[in-house]
Amino acid sequence: MSMDYFQYLRKEKMPHIWCPGCGHGTIMKSILRALDKLKWNQDDVVVVSGIGCSSRTPGYLDFNTLHTTHGRALAFATGIKVANPKLHVIVVSGDGDAMAIGGNHFIHACRRNIEITLIVFNNNIYGMTGGQASPTTFTGFKGTTAPYGAIEQPFNVCSMAQAAGATFVARALDLDAVAMDRLIVQAMQNKGFSVVDAWSQCTTYFGRPNKWGDASDMMEHYKALTYNVRLSDKMTEEEKAGKYPVGVLHQATRPEFCAEYDKLIERVRPVEK
Amino acid sequence: MSDEATKPSGTVKFLSGNEACMEGAIAAGCRFFAGYPISPSSEIAEKMSGRLPRLGGKFIQMEDEIASMGAIIGASLAGQKTMTATSGPGFSLMQENLGFAMMAEIPCVVINVMRGGPSTGNPTGPSQSDVQQCRWGTHGDHPAIALSPSTIREVFDTTVACFNFAEMMRTPVVLAMDEITAHMREKIIIPQAAEIALVNRRKPVLQAGETYYPYEAGEDLVPPMMNFGEGARYHVTGLDHDRTGFPSAAAEIQESLHRRLLDKIEKHQEKLLLFEHHRTEDAEVLVVAYGSTARSAKRAVEEARAKGVKAGLFRPITLYPIPEKQIEAAAAHARRVVVPEMNLGQYKLEVERILGKGPTITGVNRVNGEPIAPSLILSAILGD
Ligand SMILES: Cc1ncc(C[n+]2csc(CCOP(=O)(O)OP(=O)(O)O)c2C)c(N)n1
Ligand code: SF4
Numbered sequence: 001m002s003m004d005y006f007q008y009l010r011k012e013k014m015p016h017i018w019c020p021g022c023g024h025g026t027i028m029k030s031i032l033r034a035l036d037k038l039k040w041n042q043d044d045v046v047v048v049s050g051i052g053c054s055s056r057t058p059g060y061l062d063f064n065t066l067h068t069t070h071g072r073a074l075a076f077a078t079g080i081k082v083a084n085p086k087l088h089v090i091v092v093s094g095d096g097d098a099m100a101i102g103g104n105h106f107i108h109a110c111r112r113n114i115e116i117t118l119i120v121f122n123n124n125i126y127g128m129t130g131g132q133a134s135p136t137t138f139t140g141f142k143g144t145t146a147p148y149g150a151i152e153q154p155f156n157v158c159s160m161a162q163a164a165g166a167t168f169v170a171r172a173l174d175l176d177a178v179a180m181d182r183l184i185v186q187a188m189q190n191k192g193f194s195v196v197d198a199w200s201q202c203t204t205y206f207g208r209p210n211k212w213g214d215a216s217d218m219m220e221h222y223k224a225l226t227y228n229v230r231l232s233d234k235m236t237e238e239e240k241a242g243k244y245p246v247g248v249l250h251q252a253t254r255p256e257f258c259a260e261y262d263k264l265i266e267r268v269r270p271v272e273k
Numbered sequence: 274m275s276d277e278a279t280k281p282s283g284t285v286k287f288l289s290g291n292e293a294c295m296e297g298a299i300a301a302g303c304r305f306f307a308g309y310p311i312s313p314s315s316e317i318a319e320k321m322s323g324r325l326p327r328l329g330g331k332f333i334q335m336e337d338e339i340a341s342m343g344a345i346i347g348a349s350l351a352g353q354k355t356m357t358a359t360s361g362p363g364f365s366l367m368q369e370n371l372g373f374a375m376m377a378e379i380p381c382v383v384i385n386v387m388r389g390g391p392s393t394g395n396p397t398g399p400s401q402s403d404v405q406q407c408r409w410g411t412h413g414d415h416p417a418i419a420l421s422p423s424t425i426r427e428v429f430d431t432t433v434a435c436f437n438f439a440e441m442m443r444t445p446v447v448l449a450m451d452e453i454t455a456h457m458r459e460k461i462i463i464p465q466a467a468e469i470a471l472v473n474r475r476k477p478v479l480q481a482g483e484t485y486y487p488y489e490a491g492e493d494l495v496p497p498m499m500n501f502g503e504g505a506r507y508h509v510t511g512l513d514h515d516r517t518g519f520p521s522a523a524a525e526i527q528e529s530l531h532r533r534l535l536d537k538i539e540k541h542q543e544k545l546l547l548f549e550h551h552r553t554e555d556a557e558v559l560v561v562a563y564g565s566t567a568r569s570a571k572r573a574v575e576e577a578r579a580k581g582v583k584a585g586l587f588r589p590i591t592l593y594p595i596p597e598k599q600i601e602a603a604a605a606h607a608r609r610v611v612v613p614e615m616n617l618g619q620y621k622l623e624v625e626r627i628l629g630k631g632p633t634i635t636g637v638n639r640v641n642g643e644p645i646a647p648s649l650i651l652s653a654i655l656g657d
Contacts, residue, residue, distance in 0.1 A: 010508075042506060059510070059520070062506055064506055066501075068343065068370075069511060072339060076343040078344050078347065079343065079355070080501060082333055083347070086502070087351065265327075
């Protein structure tokens with residue numbers, strides 16, 4: 001991994017805003033390694049985000065970058081992709097951004113199967129606003145708005161994506177950068193809507209109140225909550241209970257929105273006489 | 274299959290306001306539409322979904338109005354002229370992203386076919402109750418351009434003007450149509466393409482190796498705009514930002530950004546003001562009316578003149594920015610001013626502010642889903 005990150009970074013925007021130990025930077029680097037592998041022209045790549053700590057990512061990246069409103073990145077990204085399908089559109093979002101306020105856009109982007117890659121920086125908490133519970137906060141875990149522990153059930157980002165129609169769905173841990181790189185590359189290569197549920201530790205607002213220790217302790221906790229999907233067949237139901245599989249969880253082939261629109265144009269456009 | 278898409282312009286048609294709006298958008302070069310169904314605006318989306326693919330353009334029905342607004346901003350950044358159409362409740366949902374477009378200076382057009390509100394209100398009745406929302410709908414100090422047409426031909430022309438103003442000023446522009454104008458049918462001659470003046474966003478002229486500053490404005494206060502994918506790789510945010518487009522916490526940068534966003538409208542005001550004077554030269558009683566209400570008002574003015582009362586009509590087509598000087602001029606001889614509108618006095622507030630303690634100002638207001646008849650306005654003109 002001897003690539004030069006700075007060819008894709010806006011050096012003058014450093015240092016970034018993230019806390020020491022935050023997982024978001026690890027995911028950002030993984031995205032850059034994936035893009036380096038794909039060798040897309042930087043001018044043809046658009047990175048779109050909503051609002052949150054994770055959504056600050058585009059500001060550091062030397063591509064066409066758009067920092068939108070909270071939860072709405074997929075709507076803006078859809079407009080960009082449909083208007084100019086030649087652009088490679090990547091959306092970065094937090095678990096609050098993508099699954100709470102942006103939940104409706106999330107399921108509809110999946111349904112349309114539009115060729116966009118969504119990376120959810122999932123840290124089970126609202127980081128930017130100071131640690132309130134999010135739709136992926138595990139039941140019983142604390143946030144500033146769940147001081148006695150969350151009583152709600154969390155969303156499973158990947159199950160949602162699959163059920164709504166996304167054609168590439170994967171879960172990755174920032175602990176395993178090699179796997180994350182591979183999954184993000186696969187997501188970006190998919191001719192349809194791709195979702196990567198990228199787990200990230202919020203040391204400040206999830207680690208502390210839940211007594212999960214520092215960044216490396218948190219990674220161990222997350223590791224203990226997950227298993228490699230390739231080992232799924234060899235594991236018993238008890239071993240898998242309450243745990244989340246990691247790896248490629250779903251792949252399918254379905255018509256892609258922009259390609260279908262092009263066909264529609266072909267079909268209805270008046271023939272030149 | 275009819276050949277609407279290839280029909281030469283210059284043809285005579287019998288159209289509703291919503292249909293004329295679609296024709297105007299197409300003539301203006303709109304090739305991207307995102308929307309969500311809502312009465313009384315849905316025909317615009319329906320017509321666009323039929324026409325756009327035939328021209329190689331794109332139509333997308335989004336999951337809600339928030340998404341529709343986001344999509345037209347994204348598509349505009351990718352280089353298209355873009356539009357959405359909605360009505361009261363949908364217009365409310367669009368406000369946050371509308372503010373984003375103002376802040377990030379992304380041209381786009383929003384058609385708001387006004388219906389009674391608040392809330393679900395009167396979905397099919399005419400109303401002009403979103404006038405102040407057109408001005409102050411989103412949070413924060415912000416620029417606003419909003420037009421309101423009275424006739425079907427004017428719907429076509431103002432829709433074209435909305436696109437031109439959006440491109441010229443790098444800001445969203447709202448067309449506030451009332452339901453009567455949207456659904457009424459009139460004969461309209463669609464102008465030849467050569468007769469329609471179009472404005473396109475100004476591109477930067479860069480020397481080799483020169484950096485593009487997406488928010489650096491020259492004297493005209495409107496920064497030239499490069500589209501995503503054209504090689505500049507810049508950043509766009511709704512946060513307070515400097516000329517590079519990146520967030521800035523510097524007080525003087527924030528202050529100058531917010532002032533420029535308003536000043537650019539002020540600076541180009543004369544080009545944005547569309548209005549009509551009707552017998553205002555010697556008017557002792559002035560009516561200020563817009564949209565379909567102005568049609569009733571014109572009739573009332575004629576009837577008052579027939580009775581020997583010197584009445585006149587000033588009709589702002591551009592509601593915002595307000596044609597202040599023109600309203601003052603029209604009211605130069607007025608003892609009384611009548612402001613009829615299908616709301617409880619939203620534009621009257623503006624007229625009162627402009628004319629101050631001069632003439633007596635009265636409103637003729639209806640919020641019952643019925644148009645304002647000329648007789649009501651005539652009574653107000655005559656002072657009975
Ligand atoms: C409409 C709106 N509501 C609320 C907020 C406040 N807000 C900003 S970021 C955020 C949540 C961020 O959490 P998440 O998306 O999980 O990202 P993280 O910061 O954890 O990376 C909220 C609620 C906002 N900016 N806009
Ligand atoms: S608050 Fe949490 S998510 Fe935000 S930068 Fe700090 S550690 Fe990361």
